[in-house]
Amino acid sequence: MVPPRGGAAGKGPGARGTAATPRPSDALTRAQKLDLYYWMRLTRQLEERLVNLYRQTKVVGGLFRSLGQEADAVGSCFALEPRDVMSPLIRNLGAMLVKGATPVEVLKQYMAKGDSPTRGRELNIHFGDIGPAGATRGFLGQISPLGDMVPVMTGVTLSFKMRGEDRVGLVYVGDGATSTGAFHEGINFAAVLKCPLVVIVENNGYAYSTPTHKQTAARHFVDKAVGYGVPGVQADGNDVLAVYDVTKTAVDRARAGGGVTLVELMTYRRKGHAEHDNQSYVPPGEIERWAAENDPLDRYLRVLREELGATEAEIAAIDDRVRDEIDRATDEAEASPPPEPLDALVGVYADPPVTPPLWFRRDAAGDRYGAERAEGWGTWPSDGGKR
């Protein structure tokens, strides 16, 4: 494991706090520390359920795992307030759950159900809930072009600053995304304008099949912070409390007007880019070593038992709660209807279009237009515009 660098978190990750160097996680209650385990377990089990559904061909499209990265997503998002805004990527299911996305929403998305958050028009965890503080959960619907969410979050956090809103933004990017122009433009602009933004680089060793040493000649991604004139800190991404510590410090700094922090979380992608990827490019033994020696849940369970005195009954109760929630969510998602074909048009137009959608089908084979409309679809009159 690469030794942690940077100073924003005080002592290096993995070190326990002392009276002289308190860590932000020292202030977490026992219940909050058990919650961290709940969110990580929920993330892992929900993805395991999705693997089962994928093998039953009930998942539409790809399945993207965060196996081994749960601490990185959960520990960092746990440092945000409900009013703050977070921009996830495909390996940040844990962060979305912490921010309020529900297992049933995620399952319906993956199965492209008609009552999923995007009504079957988008898949997996590509959905968002964004708007005024208090009225929304504060996570963006991600877009696929790598790095592009950095300038988007620069804009989001600039708007917080201009409106005087006490809100912070957090954007996740992978090691691969740092090689895009959008990443540089976004973080540079946010740094100059001192936007209240935390940029997290999840260094999980690979971008698809490209290992990190072929991604950059820099030794550490955190070293790039100096080029933007912002603090950079690196932490052990598989230690959930270390992740919380560095992120909370960066979030507090952003909230106090200190601007951008670049956080590099060292972790490892134990599954392929998506479920179809057989990882033939990974050196033998590497995945097994990370699974055996550096699993974030195993590591945190040791902390819970040895340092928090968590009992086996407490841990089992959380595991049971997770299983029940996922079982109930799966039943609900499986019973959901497929999308209405015309739902594909919902939200496409800000205003009713000048030309009726599906104009080319009117009067062909009778008037199918009205009958084909999805219930509640509001951009065109229900009689097909004949009134």
Ligand SMILES: Cc1ncc(C[n+]2csc(CCOP(=O)(O)OP(=O)(O)O)c2C)c(N)n1
């Ligand atoms: C600009 C751009 N190039 C290529 C892709 C295709 N692509 C999607 S994910 C991915 C790898 C991403 O790697 P990384 O940023 O390290 O994130 P990780 O998957 O490891 O979490 C690639 C190449 C893309 N979405 N956008």
Ligand SMILES: [Mg+2]
């Ligand atoms: Mg990567």
